[in-house]
Amino acid sequence: MPAAISIIDCDVHANVPGMAALLPYLDEQWRDSVIDRGLNSLESINYPPRAPLTARPDWRGEAGEPANSVDMLRRHALDRWNIDVAICNCLYGVQLLFSEDMAAAFAKAINDWIAKEWLDCDPRLRASIVVPMQNSDCAVAEIERCAADKRFVQVLVLAMGEVPLGRRQYWPVFEAAQRHGLPIGIHAGSSFRHPVTSLGWPSWYVEDYCAQAQGFQAQVASLICEGVFVKYPKLKVVLLESGVTWLPPFLWRLSKFWRGVRAEVPWVDRPPYEIARDHVRLTLQPFDGPCEPTAIVRLIEQLQSDEMILFSSDFPHWQFDGDEIMPAGLADGLRRKIQAGNALGTYPRLIESKV
Amino acid sequence: MAKHVVAPLREFPAGSRKLVEVKGRPIVVFNIKGEFFALANRCPHQGGSLFHGRLGGLVEASAPGCYRYSRRGEIVRCPWHGWEFDVRTGKSWCEPQRVRARQFPVSVAPGSALVEGPYVAETFSVRVEDDYVVLEA
Numbered sequence: 001m002p003a004a005i006s007i008i009d010c011d012v013h014a015n016v017p018g019m020a021a022l023l024p025y026l027d028e029q030w031r032d033s034v035i036d037r038g039l040n041s042l043e044s045i046n047y048p049p050r051a052p053l054t055a056r057p058d059w060r061g062e063a064g065e066p067a068n069s070v071d072m073l074r075r076h077a078l079d080r081w082n083i084d085v086a087i088c089n090c091l092y093g094v095q096l097l098f099s100e101d102m103a104a105a106f107a108k109a110i111n112d113w114i115a116k117e118w119l120d121c122d123p124r125l126r127a128s129i130v131v132p133m134q135n136s137d138c139a140v141a142e143i144e145r146c147a148a149d150k151r152f153v154q155v156l157v158l159a160m161g162e163v164p165l166g167r168r169q170y171w172p173v174f175e176a177a178q179r180h181g182l183p184i185g186i187h188a189g190s191s192f193r194h195p196v197t198s199l200g201w202p203s204w205y206v207e208d209y210c211a212q213a214q215g216f217q218a219q220v221a222s223l224i225c226e227g228v229f230v231k232y233p234k235l236k237v238v239l240l241e242s243g244v245t246w247l248p249p250f251l252w253r254l255s256k257f258w259r260g261v262r263a264e265v266p267w268v269d270r271p272p273y274e275i276a277r278d279h280v281r282l283t284l285q286p287f288d289g290p291c292e293p294t295a296i297v298r299l300i301e302q303l304q305s306d307e308m309i310l311f312s313s314d315f316p317h318w319q320f321d322g323d324e325i326m327p328a329g330l331a332d333g334l335r336r337k338i339q340a341g342n343a344l345g346t347y348p349r350l351i352e353s354k355v
Numbered sequence: 356m357a358k359h360v361v362a363p364l365r366e367f368p369a370g371s372r373k374l375v376e377v378k379g380r381p382i383v384v385f386n387i388k389g390e391f392f393a394l395a396n397r398c399p400h401q402g403g404s405l406f407h408g409r410l411g412g413l414v415e416a417s418a419p420g421c422y423r424y425s426r427r428g429e430i431v432r433c434p435w436h437g438w439e440f441d442v443r444t445g446k447s448w449c450e451p452q453r454v455r456a457r458q459f460p461v462s463v464a465p466g467s468a469l470v471e472g473p474y475v476a477e478t479f480s481v482r483v484e485d486d487y488v489v490l491e492a
Contacts, residue, residue, distance in 0.1 A: 168420075227419025259449045260437030266423075267416035271449070 005084045006336070008343040008350065011187075011240045011283045011312035012077060014088035014118050014127065015068035016042075016110070021117070022092075025109035030102070042093035042106065046158075046189040051205060052318055059316035067316035070121040077315040078124055081325065084340070085350060087153060087185075088118055088127040089240060095133065095158045095191040103132035107142050111152070119151045126350065128156035128185050136169055140176045147180040153349040154238065155182050159215040160190035166219075166226030174232045181348040183236040183281070186219055188212040216242045217250045220280060224254070227267040229279045236346050239282045241314055245289045248302035251276050277305045281346050283312035284326070284338065286319040293329035300334070310346060311339045356460075356491040358474045364463055364486040367391075370428060374406040377492040381406070384461055384490060385442050387429055392442050393490050394431075395457040399447070403435030405456060410442070460491040 016022060019041055023031050033039075047054040047066075055066030059076050067073065078086060090110050097103040107130045114127045129146045131139035139155075146152045155177045157165065165186070177184055189212075195201045197211045216239050223229065223237060251273040258265075258272055268275070289295035300306050313325050326335065344350055361367070361375050361384050372385045374396060381396035383406040396406050412427035430439050430448070439448040445456040466483045474481070474489070481487060 227416075230416075231419055262449065263411075263414040263439065266414045267419045267421075269416070 005340050005344065005350070007081065007083045007085075008311060008340045009077065009081075009083045009086040009313050009315070010238065010310040010343055010347075011285070012073060012086045012088055012315040013066075013317065014073075014090045014114055015066050015316075016090065016092040016113070017065070017068045022106070022109045022113055025112040025116075026105060030105040030109075042096065044091075044093040044096055044189070044192070045208075046093070047091060047317070048205075053205075053209065054318070055316040056318040056321075059318075070118055070125070073315060074122060077313055078122070081313070081323065083124065083313075085124055085126060085343075087347075088114060088125055089156055089185065089187055090114055090127070090130055091187065091189055092130075094130055095161065095189070097132075097134065100132060100135040100138055103134045104138040104142065107132045107138075108145070111142065111146050115146075115149060115151070119149075126151050126153045126347075128152070128154040129182070130156050131173065133157050133161055133170070133173070136172045139173045143173070143176045143180065143182065147176075147182070150349050150352050153182065153347045154185040156185045156187060156240075158189040158191055159186050159212055159219060159239075159242070160192075160194065160196060162191065162193045164218060164222035164226075166222035166224070166228050168226070171228070171231065174228055174235055178232045178235045181352070183238050183346055185238045185240050186216065186242070187240040188216075188242060190215070212241075213243050213246045217246065220247075220250070220276065221254055221272075223279075224272050224275050225265050225268060227265070229275055230267045230269075235279065237280050238310065238346060239280065240312070241286065241317070242282055243286055243288050244282045244284070244309060245287075245295075245299055247276070247280075247282065247308075248299065273304070277303070277308065281308050281310050281342065283310050283314070285312045285314040285317075287327050289327070293327075295329070296327040297329055297334075306334055306337055307342050307345060309338050310343045358469075359490045359492060360469065360474050360479075360481060361461070361488040361490050363479070364488055367488050370410075372406060372410075375490065377490065380492070382459060382490065382492060384488065385410075385431075386488075387442060391461040391463065391488055393459040393461040393492070394440070394442065394445050395459070397456070398433040398435065398438060398440075399454050399456055400433065400436060400438050403433040405431050405433060405440065407434045408432045408440075409434070411439075413441075413448075462489055462491075463487070464489045 059067045094106045110130045129152045131142050254272040383396040384393045408431040415423040445458040447454040466481050466485045469481045
């Protein structure tokens with residue numbers, strides 16, 4: 001790794017090519033069980049493999065499958081954009097399982113698979129720990145098991161799970177994450193315990209994907225209002241593939257109404273937008289905003305912080321064409337913060353794990 | 356500032372409040388356990404009547420779920436948007452330095468000190484042998 005880290009990609013996807021890839025990493029009983037029960041795949045409709053968003057046409061394999069190898073990641077992203085460090089997030093559907101034991105078994109297999117098949121293959125790679133949030137004890141156990149490997153730099157959960165993330169049942173997970181210097185990465189996606197909108201099921205994928213922002217909003221509100229950041233003052237939360245421009249208006253609204261009913265949540269002893277500035281980060285792609293070159297500058301003015309946005313390509317998801325990862329209109333200093341500085345301030349292990 | 360006699364002390368019991376108008380400005384006077392405080396009856400947020408607000412206590416927390424409730428009856432909540440104001444200081448809870456209800460001096464004075472004047476008492480006459488709540492505004 002180069003002495004100076006100048007580009008950190010905080011969201012690339014390590015796609016599981018198929019169930020067979022995980023079999024060597026499952027305990028024998030679960031390996032046989034996969035075969036006995038005919039468990040073909042944990043792919044979910046969060047990212048249907050054939051959906052255009054799931055992979056850019058030039059980032060698919062010969063059979064049209066989304067990029068799913070270190071070689072493709074290297075060729076299309078790391079080498080192409082001179083990325084020094086990339087954090088791999090695996091979205092294989094562990095979160096969908098109802099059996100806590102099976103979820104724990106698959107989370108373990110995925111993490112071991114990532115360590116061996118991805119992290120060992122390129123020194124630029126880091127990864128998030130996939131955790132079975134179906135059961136906090138199991139999630140903590142998985143964090144404890146993986147945390148010794150400093151290449152794991154984050155804990156990965158989905159934007160839409162079983163109950164809001166701020167609830168105290170999840171606090172042991174946050175305690176473990178804080179203790180190990182692991183931010184909580186909340187990635188777009190649902191475990192489909194509930195419809196993806198609060199109105200019920202939408203008809204189309206585009207509605208489903210855009211509704212993720214509602215899920216992120218509810219999670220930010222839950223984490224702040226339940227007092228997670230009061231209890232765990234060093235904890236950072238990174239919203240992955242969340243979109244970014246919805247955040248300021250949502251924080252204005254949350255902070256406005258907090259003033260009137262703050263006595264119900266007296267541990268929230270400062271405006272929510274201040275808490276968010278200290279604890280919440282967002283990855284860059286998909287960047288959405290008005291079609292003007294200064295959109296990101298205005299967004300940062302509204303956030304009143306230039307430390308919240310972390311560079312990401314979201315490889316291989318189709319969020320932009322060509323090499324247009326970075327929005328236009330960024331001064332050099334701000335560009336450097338987004339490309340690396342902000343991530344270094346968010347992920348302590350990116351510095352610790354420097355080799 | 357002129358002295359305005361708000362009410363005879365015996366007609367202004369603890370826990371009650373009165374709305375008076377001084378030079379066209381509404382002012383709310385609170386009796387909190389025998390101590391008197393006066394605030395402009397205009398919430399500095401958008402102008403709601405603090406006279407009509409609920410009086411409650413100060414809710415704080417040492418940690419999530421660990422409530423601390425104190426100063427019962429000393430915090431008024433604007434009936435419009437629920438903003439809380441410390442009756443003792445007029446300061447808002449959310450932005451105590453920037454957002455505060457204007458405060459006026461108020462005290463209890465014996466009638467003997469008041470009969471000499473000057474004072475304003477519109478609806479009753481001041482008697483030497485009684486005590487009165489007096490507002491300066």
